[in-house]
Amino acid sequence: MPTTSSVIKKRAAFDVGCEVCENYNCLIKKNLLLTAGSDALLKRSIRCKKGQQFIIEGAPVNGLFFVLKGKVKVFRTGINGKEQIVRFAKEGEIIGHRGFGTEEYYSIGAIAIENTVLCYFSKSVLQEALLSNAKLAYDFMMFYADELNRSESKVKSISQMTVRERVIDTLLYIHRKFGVNKGYLDVVLSRKEYADHAGTTEEQVIRVFSALKTEKLISASGKKIAINDIQGLKNEISEHNFYLDS
């Protein structure tokens, strides 16, 4: 345990203060600690079990989350409860888009897809930090601009790709986002979750996976998916992505 100069606060093991946090992808860690010293007060750590929902669509907004450790899916629920996964998030990423703005309610839901530790910053604290630190606000802006880029890219994809292409696109996205561990994609998702991201049904995903397995492009052991020929997959959707690879 590191000794901070001031009082040691009561903390669970997972409740790491910003000053000792290892997560240098975190915009807060990157920017705020360079100037002020007392940032430990700002945040609260929250632990989520796999499957636990920590943002509910329509609930009042009161802050913003960072993923300290773990993985999260961000979604919107449509008619008849069909869920559209708008993105996944891993360590260092921000959840709760407008947690500091004028929006009254969350327009997305978020569920931990494995055991996850979140850092929570309240609206007011964050707003103050952003307005007093131009670099921090700038980095936040860049984060959103990037996400916007990706999202608009996805709008195009979904409206122009076939189911097969969308499933492949999702596989490549997961590969980029979470990478590979021991040959398998380093995240465990159900077929339903692949479907919810690709904007199709579970059955279609299973069918496409079967075809891809037959074609030796991927292989699977239960929920663990391995990509055997990433270039082969990329080729199939390359015509859709002239300029962007994100």
Add this chain to the structure above:
Amino acid sequence: MPTTSSVIKKRAAFDVGCEVCENYNCLIKKNLLLTAGSDALLKRSIRCKKGQQFIIEGAPVNGLFFVLKGKVKVFRTGINGKEQIVRFAKEGEIIGHRGFGTEEYYSIGAIAIENTVLCYFSKSVLQEALLSNAKLAYDFMMFYADELNRSESKVKSISQMTVRERVIDTLLYIHRKFGVNKGYLDVVLSRKEYADHAGTTEEQVIRVFSALKTEKLISASGKKIAINDIQGLKNEISEHNFYLDS
């Protein structure tokens, strides 16, 4: 003509300096003029005729545009040249998402859909302004966060709505964005453009419009579309939008 204290520069009529600009929705106008005085130097005004493309997908990024006057469509071109309109922009809005960042190339294209005047800010000027003015950066961030929200909402729509619903959704979006003038939507779009925004084909749009006309929900006189029963339209897609109305 207002008299600025310093030298009067050579300017075309449309090339309005920030100091006399009437566009108080503009983030630059709103934030920067309050502090610095010499902003007229920062920007260049560019005039576009209807139909003129001023951002080409894949071209090198060197700055960012504001719409001073007029209307613009922002799109991505997919396979076989099919174009997906990701959004429309009107006075005060920003075009060219990452015009100040590290991105090398524009990932979107932009075309003026009527005669338009743009203000152009170079990458470096803008970056400097953002990093020295937290409120400006904050406002930019909010703009992108909003756009992200809308875009993710659209991802959901496209993957869960029927063609009819998507066309209605587009009509309502246009209504919110551009409003009504003399009973008609205050923008002239082709059926193709409605289709490109709704992620469908021109013929489908025409078919849906026909049906909506029969049902007295809309009426049309050529390209001018009037919404007769906005609540009726909203009802059809209300199940998809529990929480968000943007």
Add this chain to the structure above:
DNA sequence: GCATAAATACGTATTTATACTTAACAAATT
């Protein structure tokens, strides 16, 4: 370790939605 439930992996047939094609005609533009 075993029983049971749940998820996964197919197959196939039906229905529906959407896309594509063509053609004829109207309207607007030059």
Add this chain to the structure above:
DNA sequence: AATTTGTTAAGTATAAATACGTATTTATGC
């Protein structure tokens, strides 16, 4: 008047969703 663009319609092809069934594998509780 000629040409382009927009509109409407109808028919066909295709893609996708839906609804089955059923074996197999994988979790989970006891």
